[in-house]
Amino acid sequence: MGKNASHGELGQFLRARRADVTPADVGLPADGKHRRVPGLRREEVAQLASISVQYYTRVEQGRLKASLPVLIALAEVLHLDDDQRTYLLELAGREAPRRRRPKAQEVRPQTRRLLDALSSPAMVLGRRMDILAWNPLAAALLTDFSRLTDKQRNYARLVFSDSELRRRYTDWEKVAPDCVAFLRMEAARHPEDPQLSELVGELAIKDPHFRQWWAAHNVAAQTAGVKKLHHPLVGELTLDWETLVCATDPDQQLVVWTATPRTPSQESLDFLASWVHTAADPSHGPAADEITDTRPEPRGTPPF
Structure with a gap:
């Protein structure tokens, strides 16, 4: 021909x-x-x-x-x-790129112990912003990751497709394009990753905002920032987030969320931590619905 x-x-x-x-x-x-x-x-x-x-x-x-x-x-x-x-x-006269499936990432036991020891919400993100591990406070803050499939357990996918998490971010219009910029950076690092291509294709088809921001070609590395949330149990939160790169796998990053000391956000985070602690082991204190909130604003019902 x-x-x-x-x-x-x-x-x-x-x-x-x-x-x-x-x-x-x-x-x-x-x-x-x-x-x-x-x-x-x-x-x-x-x-x-x-x-x-x-x-x-x-x-x-x-x-x-x-x-x-x-x-x-x-x-x-x-x-x-x-x-x-x-x-x-x-x-088209083009050679198909090799569709090599990268080796599955594993979180070291030492990193998992560190997650459990932290008193702040924390998770480990891998390639494509996959959520590889998390502590109970991160699950309470965002969503119960244990109820999701491995494919669903992706931060960018959740930001765009999980309606509850989307409502929880009061600054979603900033969080979402940041995710797209991070994925753009990932695409440059791993241009032959078929799972990344699948993720981008899926989100581009499902969400017009994603298509618009992906076409803008903005890029960013995951380093640090601020996120604002409205949590159904503890109300408004303004949290700083910081990323630490895993020494044994540069494609894994530990993301930790903290609040400025002696602020309403710190009080709210402490309350959420006490709720998680009580829900995990009732012998340590009263049931979650018996915890008294001394702040003037009433709290909502736990989301899980």
Whole structure:
């Protein structure tokens, strides 16, 4: 098959595949307008792949050789399986990157003991912001990680897809784009990580905010910052967070959340810690619903 013929076949293949994908499949709202084409429009594919409509149109018409990152993005948008993805790259004259699955990360027992010894919320984040380990106070602050599957146990995925956690962050509009910037940095460090590509593709399809921020190409490293939360049990919290890199695995980071001493946030965090301690071992004190809160604002019901 000659070059022009393969480019023509590429265009036909892309048109056929986007005809198979409905707006609902990729999380796009129905606009109520009559659709002249089955499946996705060109502009919708371009939007989801974070490229211009003109770029995509030229690729589909065989007038432009798409870059490898664009082809991989199109494969994610069009829900191509492995065989279809390979076929797409062959038609485009691109070599498929090796889809090596990185070795599963494990948290050292010493690090787990450190987590348990900390009196502040703390967790270990791995590649792709996977949540590898946590202490009980972190679970009480954010969500019960033990109830989640390994795939769900990803900080960025939870920030975008967990409605309760999304409401809990009063500064979600800052937290969420920071997660996207961190993932952008991860993509530079691990460009051939198939799980990272899957995560980015999933979030880009499901959330328009993610698509917008991913297209902005902002990057950031996880170092330190401030987060504001409204917790259903203890109310408003302003917490500082700090990351410490694991000496034996630079892709693991210990994230610790603390409050400024002698502030309402510290009082609230102390109260949450006492609730966790009591819930874990009732013999150490009264039941959680018997703890008296001396502050004027009434507390809510424990979320778990």
